[in-house]
Amino acid sequence: MSLGGKALQLAREGLFPVVSPGRRTATGLAVSGTLQGEGKLAGVPSLFLRLYGCNLNCVWQLDNGTLCPCDTPSAIMPDMPVTTVAVETLAQTIAENMGILRHLVITGGEPFLQAQNLSQLLELLKAAIPDLHITIETNGTLFHRRTAELSDLISISPKLLSAARGNPKKGKSAVCLPVLQEFLSLRYTNNHPDIQLKFVVAETQDEREISEILRQLHHFTSYDLLVMPLGATPEVLASTIPLALEMAIRNGWRFCPRMHITLFGNKEGV
Numbered sequence: 001m002s003l004g005g006k007a008l009q010l011a012r013e014g015l016f017p018v019v020s021p022g023r024r025t026a027t028g029l030a031v032s033g034t035l036q037g038e039g040k041l042a043g044v045p046s047l048f049l050r051l052y053g054c055n056l057n058c059v060w061q062l063d064n065g066t067l068c069p070c071d072t073p074s075a076i077m078p079d080m081p082v083t084t085v086a087v088e089t090l091a092q093t094i095a096e097n098m099g100i101l102r103h104l105v106i107t108g109g110e111p112f113l114q115a116q117n118l119s120q121l122l123e124l125l126k127a128a129i130p131d132l133h134i135t136i137e138t139n140g141t142l143f144h145r146r147t148a149e150l151s152d153l154i155s156i157s158p159k160l161l162s163a164a165r166g167n168p169k170k171g172k173s174a175v176c177l178p179v180l181q182e183f184l185s186l187r188y189t190n191n192h193p194d195i196q197l198k199f200v201v202a203e204t205q206d207e208r209e210i211s212e213i214l215r216q217l218h219h220f221t222s223y224d225l226l227v228m229p230l231g232a233t234p235e236v237l238a239s240t241i242p243l244a245l246e247m248a249i250r251n252g253w254r255f256c257p258r259m260h261i262t263l264f265g266n267k268e269g270v
């Protein structure tokens with residue numbers, strides 16, 4: 001099938017972690033793949049694909065005033081290297097590197113910025129590897145039905161007011177309720193991908209905003225809802241974990257650890 005020259009823009013890490021025979025990945029392993037560190041599939045060996053570009057520019061502010069910018073600058077900063085890869089080539093490269101893995105995580109940046117071409121990639125991958133499980137990670141501000149329906153798990157991380165507070169140019173919450181509801185309503189379609197709502201917790205007032213968002217949404221269960229402490233370093237996590245933990249227990253929300261930070265730190269490409 002010819003896709004008429006469709007391509008995707010990849011961030012510096014691209015497809016990761018992959019390793020050629022006799023070499024090792026940044027995890028120190030001699031095989032391709034790492035663990036999904038967050039959410040319902042935490043601990044599942046997976047390959048990752050990081051797409052370039054984002055429509056947001058998150059800078060969190062903690063209760064103590066500390067500013068925490070986006071932890072994937074390679075996917076959002078204009079001066080970062082970008083690789084443009086034909087969709088057919090990328091599908092082939094992914095298939096060659098999956099090995100025994102059956103979980104692919106597509107992240108960013110914001111993957112839905114490239115949704116049209118991404119849906120073509122997903123179609124090729126589903127045809128090549130019928131039992132492949134695909135997670136797409138998104139900030140929940142953009143919707144594309146075909147891409148969403150071809151996914152197996154849509155991991156939505158809505159960006160609360162705290163994610164904009166440290167950015168002087170954008171002082172408001174980026175939560176887009178109609179888009180979140182579109183994703184949640186996919187449960188009632190034929191393909192019904194699984195959904196998780198993963199709220200990053202950075203400051204006390206996040207609790208009220210999450211409650212207000214949930215009050216306005218439907219078609220989700222408590223199993224789909226996770227609160228995750230902000231932090232790409234153990235130092236930041238030390239201040240946000242107690243906050244997220246208390247919120248989770250107080251509201252009956254599920255606490256979501258960041259396993260990859262504990263295991264690997266904030267290294268790129270693991």
Ligand code: SF4
Nearest residue numbers: 054056058070109139
């Ligand atoms: S939405 Fe995600 S990738 Fe985009 S700026 Fe925010 S944290 Fe970074």
